[in-house]
Structures are given as structure tokens and as C-alpha cells.
Amino acid sequence: MSHVPPAPGRPGGPSGVAPAWRGQRGLVPDDAVLPAGRDTAGWGVHRVMGMETEFGVHAPDNPGAGHTVLSTEVVNAYADVVTAEGGSVAGTEWDYGEESPLVDARGWQLPRSAAHPTQLTDRPLTDDDGNPVHLVMNLVLPNGARFYVDHAHPEYSAPETTNPLDAMVWDQAGDRVALAASRRIAQAPGEPQVLLYKNNTDNKSVSYGAHENYLVTRALDFDELAARLLPFFAARQVVCGAGRVGIGTTGRTPGFQISQRADFFEEQVGLETTIRRPIVNTRDEPHADQERYRRLHVIIGDANLSQYATWLRCGMTALVLSMIELGTCPVLELRDPVEALQSISHDPTLGTTVGLVDGRRLTGLDLMDLYRDAAAAHVERFGMTDPATLDVLQAWGETLELLRTDPAALADRLDWVAKHQLLSGYRQRHGVGWDDPRIGMLDLQYADLRPDKGLHAALVRRGSMRTLVPEETVQRAVHTPPEDTRAWARGRTVGVFGQHVVGASWDTLLLRRDGEGRLYRFHQREPLSATAQQMAGVYDDGAAPGSFDRLLAALSGAQEDPRA
Amino acid sequence: MSQQYSGSRSEREEDLPEPAPAPAGGSAQAGTTDLDSLLDEIDSVLETNAEEFVKGFVQKGGQ
Structure with missing residues (x-):
């Protein structure tokens, strides 16, 4: 290995700790040459990564039911789906105050949330014969994922993968898990349907996340990481935004914006995830050797339905992280990253410019061009010429080019473009404005997981939305x-x-x-x-x-x- | 070295489709017919009580 030894004072980790790249063999090639003083936990688009989805949960026929109860019902229903097929899950039970570390979810029963919408927090549930009904709140699934009740949402946290395509596949697997749970509830006699949405807001001031996690080297200075990421996170929505009807946290101002999440962010860098949300989150909980690695917890992203957008989102981000770790990332500084995030989101024509500290004014596309060009040079310099990396680089460039010249051509790839085209067409046909309730309904229904109701699902079924892998691949990942x-x-x-x-x-x-x-x-x-x-x-x-x-x-x- | 670290799912990476050529006549024109037929479908799929449904879609805090 011709690795250049770290410069004094900037070792590849705290004294005596092996650098991150040595733990990532198989991803980082043995003959990689790293710049002096630099360490890396990835190579090209290859890096340990995984996505999380908090699903919107809605029971229109059971308006009294609490969201935690509905989420519990969803998680329990999936335990039932797996165990009914003869499989097993590992689960932890709702804690009634006594220690109850594990539940064998076989023999699970519906918690009857319709009849007892508030009972969950009171006392153990019993069935009609007085036997205790076990409620699992946290499952580890046979695909390595976690499926659990995160306060008021069912959340799927995908298993660790090592490249953007796999990250996308196991993220999509989570959508199928959630759908299977919802269908199981729908099949139960007398149980009100629980509908699930892969979106990020109710347009009534509440937002919920679709997070990404990337393993990065601990040796990287966090301030440097945050500073390099801020402009990229403000801009990358032009590729991976999911599109949203309404401006502002309550969507009160009529219009269409690129991102679901942009209006819910208030800070540049911080620890919070539910209030005063920061563009760069500082949560430091690597679930791995913490002297070697940091887990970058990305909370800025929208929930993508599109396979292409999901893949590109992870791929672009992995390449930017590789550039930051190895010191080749463009040094850009926005005057006001939060304002930039929102102004870029509010202009689906992509013409809005945002101010940089050096006095330049650039569009979101301009910013993305700078990252993409730097990534191309980075990949060439380090010989990161494997197909997975080159695929991302090529798609990234093609997408930016089309966003400039023929954005409508991306309606078969990008969620926000597909949604914008669909809703604009509907507005035109019916002569209605962005504030028409039917337009809000279409926005919501785009993210409905049910194949017969979901508009993204309809696009896929019709062949109007590209997929990157056959459905069997996603099913296998379930x-x-x-x-x-x-x-x-x-x-x-x-x-x-x-x-x-x-x-x-x-x-x-x-x-x-x-x-x-x-x-x-x-x-x-x-x-x-x-x-x-x-x-x-x-x-x-x-x-x-x-x-x-x-x-x-x-x-x-x-x-x-x-x-x- | 490319085989070693090009990802364990190489068979799936090969599944990645080649970028589709732009439809003749431009994507906007080709897209219009498709959009029309999709809008026809949507009219039959859209929740009928849109206003009430959207109003009722209320979530509690998330991350």
C-alpha cells in the first residue's frame, strides 16, 4: 500500500487508532494513494450508508386514533406479516413500566386501536378472553433493517449498504414493508384502514424526515465537513427534491416548490432534529468504532419515491463526502444558507440566484455544476473509475444538463419534476390554481404507498417513471x-x-x-x-x-x- | 482492483439501464400525450372528497 503517512498533528485518527480506510478495505482499494494528512471511509460512491423513512400515517375512518397508536398498529402488523409467513423478527415490547425486553411476535393480535384509541399508554391491552396482547414497538427485520415506532410515525431504518444503488434498493424495500403492514391491517375485519405516505409534511406546520446516514472518517474536522456541505445541501434539491404544493410551513402561500423540507429549516448547523432544524446535523452516534468513524446524519433530504432520484441523491452525496475527506471539495460559502435553501426551493424555474460571501450570485444549478465538475476531476485524479462511480457521475451531469435545456425530459426520473408536470397539467385541464384542494390532494396522493392510489406508483406502472432495478430485486431486499x-x-x-x-x-x-x-x-x-x-x-x-x-x-x- | 470494490451487487449494477435516447420530436411533445392519458386516469383515482381529505391529513411532530 502506497499510502502516504499522515502529516504530524493530523493523524488518521486519535493517537494509536488505525485510520478509517483500513477498516474499509474492499471499499477503499489497497493501492489507493491518499493526500498527506487525509483519511477516508469511502472511495468514489462506495461508502457505508443507509436511509431512514418516517412515514406519514393517516386513518381517515378513525379520526380519534392517536398517531402513536396507529404507528404501533403498523409495526405490529408487519410483525404479523413476517411471522405468518413462518419467518421471525426480533422485537422489543411497549414498556408498561416493567422490564419486558423481548417479545416473540408470533401469535400477535391486532391491538384494536379503533376501540381503544388512547389505551396504549394506560395499561396492558388484553384480548376478549383477558389474555395479554403484546405490542412490539421496535423490530429488527430479517433484512437487517429496523422498523419501529418513532413517536408519532412508523419509521423504517434501512440496513447498512455500501453503495448508492444498494442504498436505494433497501430504501425501496422499506416502502414495501410499510405497504405490507398497511395491507395486513386493511385485511383485518372491522379494522379501519391505516394509510401510509412517503412524504415529509402535512402542510399544517408539521414535518417528518427522510434521513440518510454516511460513515465518514473521525479524522475529518467537523467544522470543515459542515462548511463544505452547507452549499451542497442548499443546492442538491434541484436534483432530489420531492416537490411540494404551498409555500411556508403551513403551505398557506399558493405555489409549487422544489423541496418538501426546505421551509422547515431554521439553522445552519446544530444538534436538533425536531425543532430549529439545522441543514447540517451534528448528532454523533456512530454505532461503530467511534475513534475511527463518525456517522454523518443527514436530515435535510426529502423522501424520494423515484428510484433514480434516491440513487442519485446518495451517489452525489457520497462523491461530495469523498471530496471533502480527501480535500478536493470546492470551497464555497453562501451568505445565508438557510435563505438560499428556501429561495432555491421556491423557484421551480431554477432561475433564482443566491449570494456567496465572495460576492458572486449563483443559481442552484450553478452550484451543482461546480460540485459535479469538481467530482469529475476528483474521480479522475484518484482513479475512482469503477462502474458504480462512473454511472453516478454520468447521470449527475446529464441531469444538470437537462435541467438547463429540457427539464420536462426529467419527468421520468425526478420526483419534483414529475409532480410539477402532473399537477400543472391538472391545473390547466381543470382551470384551477395551486390552492385548489384537488391540487393538494394530488400532492399527497403522489406519496400514497397503495399501488391503486399512489400517483408515483401509477407513473411506474404506466412506464412513465424509470426504475433502475426490477421489482424482484426490491422484493428480495425485503x-x-x-x-x-x-x-x-x-x-x-x-x-x-x-x-x-x-x-x-x-x-x-x-x-x-x-x-x-x-x-x-x-x-x-x-x-x-x-x-x-x-x-x-x-x-x-x-x-x-x-x-x-x-x-x-x-x-x-x-x-x-x-x-x- | 475494480472488481474488488465496485460493490457486492455487481449483477445489479449491470441492470442499470442505459440512458434512454430523447424521444423524437422532443420530450415535451411526447410527454403531452402521455400526460393527457395519465390525467384521464387520475380523474378516476383521485380521492373524491379532496378538501375534507387534505384537511384531515394531520400529522404529529417528527424529525
Whole structure:
């Protein structure tokens, strides 16, 4: 490895800590040449990443039901879907004040939220025969994802993946998980439908997130990271915005804007995620070796339905992070990043300019051109010439070019363009304004997960919206974890050895043989360990003699972290 | 070295479609026919009680 040793004072991590790139072998090539004093946790578009979706939850026929109750119903319904198919999930129960760490969700019953909309916080639910009804609030799924009640929303947190295409596939898998839960409720006799929306606002002042997570090196100065990201995050919506009807947090001013989220941000950098939202979030909880890595928690993004927009959003961001880590990112400083974010969002004609500290005024597209051109030079300089990286770079350039010359051509790829074209067409046909309730309905319905109601789904069905992978690929990701991260061991252990799992989280697996006796605790601080390759053969037959011992040995071996 | 780190899902990366050529006559024109037929479909799919439905879609705080 011809790695240039770190310069004094800027080591690849705190003293004595191996640099991040050494934990990311397989992503960062062994013959990579890094600039002096720089460390990286990714290469090209390859980086540990994962997305989260908080779904909007709505029960029009059950207006009294609380959102936490509805979200609980959704999560429990999915536990039922999996266990009814003979699979297993790892779940933690709603805590009634006593310790109740784990629930075997088999035998789950509907919580009857219609009849008891407020009962959840009072006392344990019972069925008609007086038996306790278990409510799971947090599930780890056989695909390595987490599906849980996050206050007033059901949230899907995708398993760790290593490139933007996989990040997109396992994000889409979350949409299918949520849809399956909603359908399960719809099939229950007498249970009011619970509808789910992959959007970010109710247009009544409330917003909920669609977050991304990227592993970055701890050696990177956070102030530098934040400063480089701010202009990019203000501008990238021109590619990956989801489109929104109404201006302002309550949508009161009639109009159409590019981003669902822009109007809900007030700060540049900060820790909050629910109030005074910052463009760059400082939450520092890596769920990995914290001396080596930071998890960049990105809260600025819109929930994308489009596969193309999701893929490009993660791919562009991964390339910008690679540039920041290796010191090649354009140094741009907006005079007012929050104002810039909102003015760019408020102008779907893309003509609005925003002020830079150096006196220039640039459009969102101009800013994105600068990042894209720098990314092309970066990729060439470091020889990041693998197909996945070049695909992103090519699509990024083509998208910017079309946004300038023929934006309508992107209606088959970008959510905001598709939505804008659809709603503009509807306005024209019916002679109505942006403030017509039917236009608001179309905005909402674009994100309806039901295939027969969702407008994005209709576009896909008609072939009017591109997809990047066949539906079977997404379906496989509903049931199977990514092979190349620790999500493999997490998901497969839950799916194959469910009866032995007493706890599972991003970096920990707790096992007891048949749920009894000695506790085996496995802590996995390296996201690229415990992969399908390392765990080969372990999950072939969970019932075979010695299989549990083989699992323990393999998890133990993976924990040793041969990469460090 | 490209095989080593070009992602474990290489078979899917190959699934990535080539960028479609621009439709003859320009995308705007080709899109209009498609849009018309889509709008026809939407008229039948749109929730009938739009005003009430949109008003009733109220969420609690999120991240």
C-alpha cells in the first residue's frame, strides 16, 4: 500500500487508532494513494450508508386514533406479516413500566386501536378472553433493517449498504414493508384502514424526515465537513427534491416548490432534529468504532419515491463526502444558507440566484455544476473509475444538463419534476390554481404507498417513471440483508436463529440458546465485518445439529475484526 | 482492483439501464400525450372528497 503517512498533528485518527480506510478495505482499494494528512471511509460512491423513512400515517375512518397508536398498529402488523409467513423478527415490547425486553411476535393480535384509541399508554391491552396482547414497538427485520415506532410515525431504518444503488434498493424495500403492514391491517375485519405516505409534511406546520446516514472518517474536522456541505445541501434539491404544493410551513402561500423540507429549516448547523432544524446535523452516534468513524446524519433530504432520484441523491452525496475527506471539495460559502435553501426551493424555474460571501450570485444549478465538475476531476485524479462511480457521475451531469435545456425530459426520473408536470397539467385541464384542494390532494396522493392510489406508483406502472432495478430485486431486499456489511449477520441471525435472539441493534447481537441460560453478547464495531463471506455456511440450516455453535463461533470470529 | 470494490451487487449494477435516447420530436411533445392519458386516469383515482381529505391529513411532530 502506497499510502502516504499522515502529516504530524493530523493523524488518521486519535493517537494509536488505525485510520478509517483500513477498516474499509474492499471499499477503499489497497493501492489507493491518499493526500498527506487525509483519511477516508469511502472511495468514489462506495461508502457505508443507509436511509431512514418516517412515514406519514393517516386513518381517515378513525379520526380519534392517536398517531402513536396507529404507528404501533403498523409495526405490529408487519410483525404479523413476517411471522405468518413462518419467518421471525426480533422485537422489543411497549414498556408498561416493567422490564419486558423481548417479545416473540408470533401469535400477535391486532391491538384494536379503533376501540381503544388512547389505551396504549394506560395499561396492558388484553384480548376478549383477558389474555395479554403484546405490542412490539421496535423490530429488527430479517433484512437487517429496523422498523419501529418513532413517536408519532412508523419509521423504517434501512440496513447498512455500501453503495448508492444498494442504498436505494433497501430504501425501496422499506416502502414495501410499510405497504405490507398497511395491507395486513386493511385485511383485518372491522379494522379501519391505516394509510401510509412517503412524504415529509402535512402542510399544517408539521414535518417528518427522510434521513440518510454516511460513515465518514473521525479524522475529518467537523467544522470543515459542515462548511463544505452547507452549499451542497442548499443546492442538491434541484436534483432530489420531492416537490411540494404551498409555500411556508403551513403551505398557506399558493405555489409549487422544489423541496418538501426546505421551509422547515431554521439553522445552519446544530444538534436538533425536531425543532430549529439545522441543514447540517451534528448528532454523533456512530454505532461503530467511534475513534475511527463518525456517522454523518443527514436530515435535510426529502423522501424520494423515484428510484433514480434516491440513487442519485446518495451517489452525489457520497462523491461530495469523498471530496471533502480527501480535500478536493470546492470551497464555497453562501451568505445565508438557510435563505438560499428556501429561495432555491421556491423557484421551480431554477432561475433564482443566491449570494456567496465572495460576492458572486449563483443559481442552484450553478452550484451543482461546480460540485459535479469538481467530482469529475476528483474521480479522475484518484482513479475512482469503477462502474458504480462512473454511472453516478454520468447521470449527475446529464441531469444538470437537462435541467438547463429540457427539464420536462426529467419527468421520468425526478420526483419534483414529475409532480410539477402532473399537477400543472391538472391545473390547466381543470382551470384551477395551486390552492385548489384537488391540487393538494394530488400532492399527497403522489406519496400514497397503495399501488391503486399512489400517483408515483401509477407513473411506474404506466412506464412513465424509470426504475433502475426490477421489482424482484426490491422484493428480495425485503427478505434478505445486504451481503457486504454486518447487516448480513444481524438480519440472517434474526431470520434463521430467531428463537435464540434476545436482543439486536445496529452493533450488538444478544443470544441465548433457545432463549435460556448463558448470554452471548456480540459487539460489531466494524460495519464491514460479519458479512455473507465471513458467515459462509452458518445460515444454511438453522435446525441442523451444531448450527447454533457454528453461529457463535462465526460471530465471535467476525468480532475479532481481522481488518484492523 | 475494480472488481474488488465496485460493490457486492455487481449483477445489479449491470441492470442499470442505459440512458434512454430523447424521444423524437422532443420530450415535451411526447410527454403531452402521455400526460393527457395519465390525467384521464387520475380523474378516476383521485380521492373524491379532496378538501375534507387534505384537511384531515394531520400529522404529529417528527424529525
